[in-house]
Amino acid sequence: MANEIKVRGDASGLSCPMPILRATQAMKTVATGELVEVIATDPGSVKDFAAWATSTGNPIVESDSANGKYRFVLRHK
C-alpha cells in the first residue's frame, strides 16, 4: 500500500461543512488504498472528520494540529 499522499486539499478558512465536502471530493479522485491530505482551520473539523471516517469507513491514518491548522491524512478504503 502506497504511503505517499496522492491528493492535497486545502480547506483553510472554510466553515462547516466545506472541509468535509472538500475531503469527499478529493477522495473521489483517488483509488482504493491511496491517501488524501486535508488542511482545515475549522475547530469543529476534528470531531467532524472522526464522524465522517466512522460513517464512510475511510480511516484517518494521521492527524495533527499546529498554529490553528488541522491536518488530516485519509485513506480511501
Added chain:
Amino acid sequence: MTAVAVAPQAQAASEGAVKTKKLCIIAYSGDLEKTWASLIIASTAAAMNIETSVFVTFWGLQSFVKDKKRITGENWMQKMLSFMQRPGISHRKTSKMNFMGMGPWMMFQLADKYKASKPKELLAMCQELGVKIYPCQMTSDLFGIKREDLIDGLEETVGAATMLQLATEADSTMFI
C-alpha cells in the same frame, strides 16, 4: 505539533464493511435559513456515504425553481404567489427580519466574511454528491409549477406515499 485525538471507532472503521445508512429530509419551508440548513445536512450526509433523499414540498418547492424564472403558474392566484415570494434558491427570504431583503443580504455578507457556503453552492454540492431530490406532485399542481420551471437533475415528481416509503425506510427523517 500536537496530536489530535481521533475517536477509536474512526480508526476501527476501516475493518469490516459499514452498513449504508439512509436519511430522508422533508424540505417543507422555503425560508432562507431553513433551506440553508436542509442543504448543509443533505450535502454533509451524502459526503458521509449516507443515502440521502430530499422531498421538496409546499414552500420548499419554490427553492428548486430555476433562479431566472420570475413568475410561475397558470392563473392569477398562482402568479400572485410567485410574485410575492420570488422562486429560486438565490431569492429566499429570512423567516425573521427580512426587511425587504436586507436580512438575506446581511446573511450573505456574513457568509462571505466567515467563508460559509451559500445555499446555491450547497445545492450544487448536493447534486454532485448524489443527493436525490424529489419534487412533490400535489404542490407542483397547487402552485402551477411545471417540470420545466424546476432546476435540472431532480428525481421524478412523486406523492406522499413515496415520501412515506422513503421516510419509513430511512434511519433518520427530518421535517424542515
